[in-house]
Amino acid sequence: MSLKHAILGFLSFQSLSGYDLKKAFDQSVQHFWPANQSQIYRTLAELLEQGWVEQEVVVREERLDVKLYHITETGRIELHRWLSTPLPPQDFREPFLIQVYFGGKLDDAELLRLLRREQTAIEERLALYATIYRMNQAKQATAQDQRAFFLSVLTLEYGIRSNQAALAWLTNAIKRVEAGNFTLTDLIHL
Amino acid sequence: MSLKHAILGFLSFQSLSGYDLKKAFDQSVQHFWPANQSQIYRTLAELLEQGWVEQEVVVREERLDVKLYHITETGRIELHRWLSTPLPPQDFREPFLIQVYFGGKLDDAELLRLLRREQTAIEERLALYATIYRMNQAKQATAQDQRAFFLSVLTLEYGIRSNQAALAWLTNAIKRVEAGNFTLTDLIHL
DNA sequence: CTGTCCATGTAAGGCGTTACATGATTGT
DNA sequence: ACAATCATGTAACGCCTTACATGGACAG
Numbered sequence: 001m002s003l004k005h006a007i008l009g010f011l012s013f014q015s016l017s018g019y020d021l022k023k024a025f026d027q028s029v030q031h032f033w034p035a036n037q038s039q040i041y042r043t044l045a046e047l048l049e050q051g052w053v054e055q056e057v058v059v060r061e062e063r064l065d066v067k068l069y070h071i072t073e074t075g076r077i078e079l080h081r082w083l084s085t086p087l088p089p090q091d092f093r094e095p096f097l098i099q100v101y102f103g104g105k106l107d108d109a110e111l112l113r114l115l116r117r118e119q120t121a122i123e124e125r126l127a128l129y130a131t132i133y134r135m136n137q138a139k140q141a142t143a144q145d146q147r148a149f150f151l152s153v154l155t156l157e158y159g160i161r162s163n164q165a166a167l168a169w170l171t172n173a174i175k176r177v178e179a180g181n182f183t184l185t186d187l188i189h190l
Numbered sequence: 191m192s193l194k195h196a197i198l199g200f201l202s203f204q205s206l207s208g209y210d211l212k213k214a215f216d217q218s219v220q221h222f223w224p225a226n227q228s229q230i231y232r233t234l235a236e237l238l239e240q241g242w243v244e245q246e247v248v249v250r251e252e253r254l255d256v257k258l259y260h261i262t263e264t265g266r267i268e269l270h271r272w273l274s275t276p277l278p279p280q281d282f283r284e285p286f287l288i289q290v291y292f293g294g295k296l297d298d299a300e301l302l303r304l305l306r307r308e309q310t311a312i313e314e315r316l317a318l319y320a321t322i323y324r325m326n327q328a329k330q331a332t333a334q335d336q337r338a339f340f341l342s343v344l345t346l347e348y349g350i351r352s353n354q355a356a357l358a359w360l361t362n363a364i365k366r367v368e369a370g371n372f373t374l375t376d377l378i379h380l
Numbered sequence: 381c382t383g384t385c386c387a388t389g390t391a392a393g394g395c396g397t398t399a400c401a402t403g404a405t406t407g408t
Numbered sequence: 409a410c411a412a413t414c415a416t417g418t419a420a421c422g423c424c425t426t427a428c429a430t431g432g433a434c435a436g
Binding site for chain 4: 207208209227228231232235253254255256257
Binding site: 082092098105106110158161165184 | 192195196199202218219221222223224269270272273274276277279280281282283284285286287288289290291292293294295296300301303304307311320323324326327330335336337338339340341342343344345347348350351352354355356358359363366372373374375377380
């Protein structure tokens with residue numbers, strides 16, 4: 001379960017509450033590992049049982065209590081073990097591609113609507129990623145660990161590159177559908 | 191549920207048994223929508239309940255019976271409706287990127303092993319896709335519906351392009367880690 | 381005084397995977 | 409003889425989502 005290890009990863013930097021963890025996910029790895037609140041709390045309970053984290057109840061005057069989670073030594077060992085262990089091949093599911101695959105059932109207008117809608121969505125995502133990337137460039141100088149910082153931003157670069165590829169694919173597909181040119185291209189040009 | 195509609199898609203071409211459907215998935219959309227056997231049988235039962243398919247029990251001498259599934263008129267309408275309906279934004283999960291994100295915990299040798307392993311896996315996948323693409327080029331001339339054939343191959347082109355992007359990303363990442371160069375690049379070059 | 385943020389959880393449901401179960405036919 | 413292919417299912421489990429439930433503090 002990757003969520004467990006992602007949580008361990010965050011806790012290896014600093015102790016956090018369930019609430020803080022949710023924010024940490026949303027602000028950093030959301031684009032490749034969204035996590036919802038209820039899932040985080042449940043997983044935290046499992047991590048406790050496994051002894052990979054410890055809970056500290058911080059009682060605050062005039063505020064609700066916070067449950068701070070600390071990574072344990074066995075937790076750090078487990079995180080390291082997982083990080084250096086090959087993952088089983090993942091499968092990939094993309095319902096949009098099912099729509100494309102059976103797109104022969106649609107007429108040209110419907111098909112182009114489908115493709116252009118996706119094109120717009122990807123363009124918007126790319127614009128967002130570009131903004132985040134620039135923010136990261138700005139704060140790079142202040143990062144304590146340049147190497148770790150670089151690796152975290154690498155995942156954003158992945159998002160940018162793969163969305164650029166998807167956009168190029170879509171733009172090309174739209175052009176071919178518009179032209180009614182259904183011949184396959186040369187592999188080298190893909 | 192996309193699996194339902196993928197099944198309807200296949201049945202819109204020809205009536206098939208659960209067993210045949212499993213083969214159809216494995217031979218065509220597996221790279222973006224793997225389906226396993228038990229799931230197909232369960233989903234077929236749901237499609238029956240919904241009246242989108244009909245079951246015909248084909249009794250064969252000296253062979254086990256086959257349950258052939260036919261798409262109904264309401265099934266065709268539903269398929270068309272789904273194909274032309276925008277999908278809610280999908281979330282994307284890639285555990286490998288979690289390993290990269292927290293890769294600062296690994297030393298250079300471990301990190302490079304992680305990245306190179308993924309690089310090899312992607313190269314192998316690309317080689318496989320290239321072979322399948324060439325097979326499709328060869329059979330293109332014999333396809334009855336050129337447009338529908340083109341759209342089905344488009345999903346393969348997507349697979350090729352996105353894996354090429356992932357490969358370029360990895361190759362570049364490996365180079366930067368080897369050089370110990372952790373500065374961020376210019377966005378235009380991504 | 382209304383909404384947002386802080387903060388923690390439970391319950392039910394959906395979709396998918398793995399393992400189990402059965403049995404005939406065809407190929408090596 | 410043994411494995412693979414044909415053919416259909418059930419049971420249990422895992423991970424994730426959505427909705428529900430609660431309640432104080434603070435800002436506009």
